Amino acid sequence: xxxxxxxxxxxxxxxxxxxxxxxxxxxxxxxxxxxxxxxxxxxxxxxxxxxxxxxxxxxxxxxxxxxxxxxxxxxxxxxxxxxxxxxxxxxxxxxxxxxxxxxxxxxxxxxxxxxxxxxxxxxxxxxxxxxxxxxxxxxxxxxxxxxxxxxxxxxxxxxxxxxxxxxxxxxxxxxxxxxxxxxxxxxxxxxxxxxxxxxxxxxxxxxxxxxxxxxxxxxxxxxxxxxxxxxxxxxxxxxxxxxxxxxxxxxxxxxxxxxxxxxxxxxxxxxxxxxxxxxxxxxxxxxxxxxxxxxxxxxxxxxxxxxxxxxxxxxxxxxxxxxxxxxxxxxxxxxxxxxxxxxxxxxxxxxxxxxxxxxxxxxxxxxxxxxxxxxxxxxxxxxxxxxxxxxxxxxxxxxxxxxxxxxxxxxxxxxxxxxxxxxxxxxxxxxxxxxxxxxxxxxxxxxxxxxxxxxxxxxxxxxxxxxxxxxxxxxxxxxxxxxxxxxxxxxxxxxxxxxxxxxxxxxxxxxxxxxxxxxxxxxxxxxxxxxxxxxxxxxxxxxxxxxxxxxxxxxxxxxxxxxxxxxxxxxxxxx
Amino acid sequence: xxxxxxxxxxxxxxxxxxxxxxxxxxxxxxxxxxxxxxxxxxxxxxxxxxxxxxxxxxxxxxxxxxxxxxxxxxxxxxxxxxxxxx
Numbered sequence: 001x002x003x004x005x006x007x008x009x010x011x012x013x014x015x016x017x018x019x020x021x022x023x024x025x026x027x028x029x030x031x032x033x034x035x036x037x038x039x040x041x042x043x044x045x046x047x048x049x050x051x052x053x054x055x056x057x058x059x060x061x062x063x064x065x066x067x068x069x070x071x072x073x074x075x076x077x078x079x080x081x082x083x084x085x086x087x088x089x090x091x092x093x094x095x096x097x098x099x100x101x102x103x104x105x106x107x108x109x110x111x112x113x114x115x116x117x118x119x120x121x122x123x124x125x126x127x128x129x130x131x132x133x134x135x136x137x138x139x140x141x142x143x144x145x146x147x148x149x150x151x152x153x154x155x156x157x158x159x160x161x162x163x164x165x166x167x168x169x170x171x172x173x174x175x176x177x178x179x180x181x182x183x184x185x186x187x188x189x190x191x192x193x194x195x196x197x198x199x200x201x202x203x204x205x206x207x208x209x210x211x212x213x214x215x216x217x218x219x220x221x222x223x224x225x226x227x228x229x230x231x232x233x234x235x236x237x238x239x240x241x242x243x244x245x246x247x248x249x250x251x252x253x254x255x256x257x258x259x260x261x262x263x264x265x266x267x268x269x270x271x272x273x274x275x276x277x278x279x280x281x282x283x284x285x286x287x288x289x290x291x292x293x294x295x296x297x298x299x300x301x302x303x304x305x306x307x308x309x310x311x312x313x314x315x316x317x318x319x320x321x322x323x324x325x326x327x328x329x330x331x332x333x334x335x336x337x338x339x340x341x342x343x344x345x346x347x348x349x350x351x352x353x354x355x356x357x358x359x360x361x362x363x364x365x366x367x368x369x370x371x372x373x374x375x376x377x378x379x380x381x382x383x384x385x386x387x388x389x390x391x392x393x394x395x396x397x398x399x400x401x402x403x404x405x406x407x408x409x410x411x412x413x414x415x416x417x418x419x420x421x422x423x424x425x426x427x428x429x430x431x432x433x434x435x436x437x438x439x440x441x442x443x444x445x446x447x448x449x450x451x452x453x454x455x456x457x458x459x460x461x462x463x464x465x466x467x468x469x470x471x472x473x474x475x476x477x478x479x480x481x482x483x484x485x486x487x488x489x490x491x492x493x494x495x496x497x498x499x500x501x502x503x504x505x506x507x508x509x510x511x512x513x514x515x516x517x518x519x520x521x522x523x524x525x526x527x528x529x530x531x532x533x534x535x536x537x538x539x540x541x542x543x544x545x546x547x548x549x550x551x552x553x554x555x556x557x558x559x560x561x562x563x564x565x566x567x568x569x570x571x572x573x574x575x
Numbered sequence: 576x577x578x579x580x581x582x583x584x585x586x587x588x589x590x591x592x593x594x595x596x597x598x599x600x601x602x603x604x605x606x607x608x609x610x611x612x613x614x615x616x617x618x619x620x621x622x623x624x625x626x627x628x629x630x631x632x633x634x635x636x637x638x639x640x641x642x643x644x645x646x647x648x649x650x651x652x653x654x655x656x657x658x659x660x661x
Contacts, residue, residue, distance in 0.1 A: 063621070073632055073635075074628050074629070074632050077625050077628055077629065078625070079621070079622050079625035079626070079629075080618045080622045080625075132622075133618060133619065133622055151618065156625070156629055158629050158632040158633060158636075159636075205607060205611065206604060206607070207600075207603065207604070207607070208603075208607055227637070228637040231637040231638055232637070235638070551652075
């Protein structure tokens with residue numbers, strides 16, 4: 001009983017064990033097979049899915065370079081801000097009112113926006129862009145699911161409307177839209193950094209996998225502009241444009257020695273820090289983008305061309321009587337009959353008849369080539385967006401009448417900046433300088449020879465008579481300094497040719513005459529009221545800007561024996 | 576006798592390397608926290624610096640200096656420029 005059944009039990013047991021074990025081994029092999037399959041065949045797919053769920057590619061925005069003036073004062077700077085956004089899929093509806101309160105938004109509106117986004121299955125929605133980091137951190141500290149903050153930068157312009165036209169603006173994504181911000185966008189923009197990180201459910205970075213790109217901040221841009229001079233020019237121009245109820249105005253101040261743009265201002269202007277009140281017509285950089293007919297400010301060039309031809313000298317006499325000259329069907333008039341004038345007198349009195357006679361004697365070809373050399377109708381090559389070229393008719397187009405009008409500045413067009421650049425010809429001994437807005441890395445002075453140094457000197461001396469008691473630009477005078485310049489008043493072109501009662505007033509000049517350091521062009525568009533002549537509207541602005549600019553740049557006064565000096569008593573002292 | 580000893584050694588080595596990995600990833604995480612804090616600090620300082628630069632430029636604006644000089648220091652433009660040539 002006890003011995004017999006046992007082997008049988010054992011036999012059954014062994015069979016069963018084998019079965020069970022076999023079953024287990026089979027299961028094990030199944031699991032192993034699956035494992036091998038997952039690790040080999042399906043590995044790429046699974047790896048990618050895993051990465052997608054945990055690894056995030058983060059962009060670290062690079063800071064945009066600053067723009068500074070010639071002395072390093074900031075004109076445009078970027079500051080870090082935080083952009084708050086929301087993932088509508090993750091946010092909890094009952095937290096929305098609290099979030100809205102914290103952001104000072106209407107809870108109903110926010111709920112509506114989230115509902116809309118949910119409907120379209122969006123996973124991204126801006127809450128607020130460009131927040132101050134401290135403020136944004138408060139919201140992020142509430143720890144709400146689905147609320148995220150991204151680093152970004154915002155641009156500030158400390159000088160606001162004073163430098164607005166020159167600098168331009170950037171859009172909300174930090175891309176240059178206007179002015180130098182646009183022209184030098186690549187230079188100013190850095191390279192955004194990129195890195196791969198592993199994030200947990202709450203968006204915290206738990207592991208940095210790799211840095212694919214270290215952020216490179218943008219480079220700083222230094223301008224040749226002097227902020228103090230820019231302020232002065234802007235203030236004076238603004239006041240004058242307001243006083244004359246003019247439509248617009250512009251002023252360009254150049255360093256006469258190297259063509260640096262020291263100030264470039266426009267009216268009307270805008271505040272680039274506040275986009276809400278932005279008007280497109282205020283954003284026009286008139287000094288660079290607007291073409292004006294220079295009017296009489298071109299006469300010094302006609303006279304210089306006459307002197308350069310060798311047929312005239314400063315003392316040569318021209319008979320301008322009877323005060324008008326008939327060219328084809330048109331009579332070109334002076335203010336009154338000036339009689340016989342020498343070449344200097346033509347500039348002093350701004351005689352149209354005089355320059356027309358000179359131009360006709362010179363001929364279209366030589367007038368054209370002289371003005372073309374002076375840079376009329378040629379781009380100033382600043383790379384500034386919207387820069388106008390100017391226009392100078394070809395010699396074939398210059399019949400007697402057009403040649404006559406060109407001689408006194410009609411029928412050709414320049415920008416105020418081009419006019420200022422052309423005037424550097426006189427200050428730089430007959431050589432026209434290239435103009436700079438951005439501080440050049442090295443200065444190789446390649447100037448274009450337009451006239452001889454001697455003639456340039458003579459023309460400056462002639463222009464000084466314009467600001468004398470008998471000249472048209474008396475009001476451009478600056479106490480203590482000798483100033484030379486030329487007034488210009490041009491009728492504006494309307495629908496039916498030149499308008500009778502709409503003018504542009506221009507004054508272009510240099511100071512101090514003995515050794516010119518500054519060139520200034522002032523342009524006022526459509527001054528209203530009794531005064532509209534260049535000598536009445538633009539010359540006083542010229543005087544005020546120039547007086548302060550000369551003082552700020554510590555230019556020694558060069559006026560010899562002025563009236564007040566006779567009364568000045570210098571105390572006797574040890575020699 | 577020999578085999579179990581090798582197995583034990585290998586097992587210990589696996590244990591040690593596993594622990595080492597835990598330690599290193601812990602370190603990594605801690606450095607990451609430090610890095611994040613420093614980066615936040617960098618942005619904060621950058622913001623502070625921009626603010627100060629802007630403030631300085633506002634305070635030293637030409638118009639303001641001009642006004643203060645006139646109003647508080649009673650300064651005026653030189654009325655007569657005196658040139659004394661030797």
